[in-house]
Amino acid sequence: QKEVEQNSGPLSVPEGAIASLNCTYSDRGSQSFFWYRQYSGKSPELIMFIYSNGDKEDGRFTAQLNKASQYVSLLIRDSQPSDSATYLCAVITGGGNKLTFGTGTQLKVEL
Amino acid sequence: SAVISQKPSRDICQRGTSLTIQCQVDSQVTMMFWYRQQPGQSLTLIATANQGSEATYESGFVIDKFPISRPNLTFSTLTVSNMSPEDSSIYLCSVERAPLRGSQETQYFGPGTRLLVL
Numbered sequence: 001q002k003e004v005e006q007n008s009g010p011l012s013v014p015e016g017a018i019a020s021l022n023c024t025y026s027d028r029g030s031q032s033f034f035w036y037r038q039y040s041g042k043s044p045e046l047i048m049f050i051y052s053n054g055d056k057e058d059g060r061f062t063a064q065l066n067k068a069s070q071y072v073s074l075l076i077r078d079s080q081p082s083d084s085a086t087y088l089c090a091v092i093t094g095g096g097n098k099l100t101f102g103t104g105t106q107l108k109v110e111l
Numbered sequence: 112s113a114v115i116s117q118k119p120s121r122d123i124c125q126r127g128t129s130l131t132i133q134c135q136v137d138s139q140v141t142m143m144f145w146y147r148q149q150p151g152q153s154l155t156l157i158a159t160a161n162q163g164s165e166a167t168y169e170s171g172f173v174i175d176k177f178p179i180s181r182p183n184l185t186f187s188t189l190t191v192s193n194m195s196p197e198d199s200s201i202y203l204c205s206v207e208r209a210p211l212r213g214s215q216e217t218q219y220f221g222p223g224t225r226l227l228v229l
Contacts, residue, residue, distance in 0.1 A: 032215055043203055043220040044154070049210060088153060092215075097142065097207065099218055103153045 003027060004091050006102035014110055019076040021105050023089030026070070032092040033065055033072045038104065039085045048074060079109040113137060113208050115221035123227045124194055131190045132224045134204035139184035141207070144218060145177070148201040157202075160187045194228045201225050 005024045013019045021035075032051055036044035050056045050063040050072065062075040072091075076083055089102040114137035124130050134143065145157040157177055158166040166179040180188045191198050202224045207216040 032217070034217055043201075043223045046210065046217060046219060049214070049217055051215065090218075097216070098156065098159075099144075101153045101155075 003093055003100045004089055004102040006087075006089050006105045008103055009106040010108050011105055012108045012110055013079050015079060015081060017079050019079045019083065019107055019109070021074040021076075021087050021089075021107065023072045023074075023091075023102055024070055025072070025089075025091045025093075025100075027091065027093045028067075028070060030070075030091045030093055033063070034090040034099070035061075035063060035074045036088040036090060036101075037085045038088055044088055076107075079107075081109045081111060083107060084109050113140070113206050113219040115204065115206060115219065117202075117204060117221040117224050119224060120222065121225040121227075123229060126195050126228055128194055129190055129192045130194065130226060131188050132202050132204075134187045134189070134221055136185045136206050141184070143181065143187045144205045144207075145179065145187070145189045146203045146205065146220075148203060148223075150200070154203065157189070191226065194226075196228045199226060199228045 003026050035048040037047050038044045048061050048063040050065045053065050056063045060077045064073045086104040086106045088104045090099045093100045116135045118133045143160045146154045148154050156169050157172045158168045160166045160179050160181040162181045162184050178190045203220050205218040205220045209216045
């Protein structure tokens with residue numbers, strides 16, 4: 001079982017819709033969770049982090065964490081074509097500061 | 112966040128040669144990380160570099176192949192030695208910073224070095 005799992009996609013949503021990106025992780029002791037956005041040919045860019053169960057909102061982005069289910073998600077409201085990118089879920093594993101990345105979900109926002 | 116630069120931004124190299132990638136940060140950081148991202152894949156941690164000590168390598172990566180230097184708190188280098196086409200990849204350095212005062216540190220990435228080995 002991979003430590004951090006994401007559906008590779010592509011996930012296609014129409015402009016203005018809500019995009020929902022999901023991630024599961026295997027280390028039950030994980031405490032910190034991150035979402036990075038990576039445009040083609042660019043390096044990953046941090047967009048959200050969440051440490052506590054529940055929802056965390058930042059502009060059009062909402063991260064949701066459920067530690068009991070070992071599940072973290074990212075919602076993007078009012079999706080724009082500029083949101084088209086690969087979204088990487090990352091988790092601090094092993095009790096240290098090592099970031100383990102999922103394989104990423106490719107999001108396509110269509111006009 | 113952090114201002115991170117990498118040199119070179121891209122290179123094409125012949126097999127059997129070595130390439131040294133530089134990573135410079137705008138202020139002092141304790142830990143620097145080196146990742147590899149192969150085409151169409153996610154990021155894989157190669158090693159963690161602390162100033163004043165030897166780098167810590169992840170499973171599958173060895174110092175002879177990927178020697179790392181960390182001479183001070185703002186700079187690190189990664190060398191890809193005796194390259195083969197399988198080493199063609201994007202190499203990224205990252206540093207830890209706290210996104211908010213009092214929050215846990217997270218990692219910010221440099222722009223990457225795109226390496227093609229022929």
